[in-house]
Amino acid sequence: MKTAAVLTVAILANSFGNVFLTMGMREINPASAPDASWLRHTAAHVVTNPWMIAGVLLLIVFLSAYLAALSWADLSFVLPATAPAYILSAILAHYFLNESISPLRWAGTSFIVVGTCLVAQSGRSKRTITTEERSKP
Amino acid sequence: MTHLFMLLAVVLAGAVGDVCVARAMKRVGELTSFRLAAIMRFGWSAALNGYLWLGILWKAVAFFCLLALLERAELSWVVPATAVSFVVELAAARFFLHESVNATRWAGALCIGAGVAIISW
Incomplete structure (x- = not known):
């Protein structure tokens, strides 16, 4: 239960954090070449724009929740469990940023979710943890 | 590009x-x-x-x-595309750190690579 709650917080914070950062970045002038003046401008923007501040705070929440989950659960469980964030990001990008997600992009995103689950599988043979153990603190 | x-x-x-x-x-x-x-x-x-x-x-x-x-x-491209980091890390673990990487993980990396290629089409 604790694990489910923490991972839900991680997924939501990560997805909304990215949406907020995108909203914040689109409020700056139309994309210019990322040179020294861009860097100064963007660095100032990160600490003054409400969207950017909210985005950074949410990414800090995500990192804390992710690290907390890793402190008691295996990466081979945490990584696939947070993979739905890819799907949620696409949904949020559609509703909040008006991005149209083509069927091809959904297909590619699904491949990536499956791939993430497979990449995480290797650790399991070394140390097996039952579901009950995992859900208990 | x-x-x-x-x-x-x-x-x-x-x-x-x-x-x-x-x-x-x-x-x-x-x-x-x-x-x-x-x-x-x-x-x-x-x-x-x-x-x-x-x-x-x-x-x-x-x-x-x-x-x-x-x-x-687009955010819906950027977020899934950053998953390519798993492929880079797997390759680094195999070739620089000489860790053994099993078939399942290679299959996962292949899947992610295919996914990134599809969304970047």
């Missing part, structure tokens, strides 16, 4: 940052007590480690590359 280069910068700078931070934390050692004094000592010895600051610098580079990418590419 520019987007792919920027994505590569995000992924590589992030990976180098991870390696530096991991190296720093290995040197500092495990945090064994959660008393305030112990946490302060731990933080102080971490702050004295050069690799930690190098790692933070690379992480900052990755963050600003990500912001530049978000400014010009």
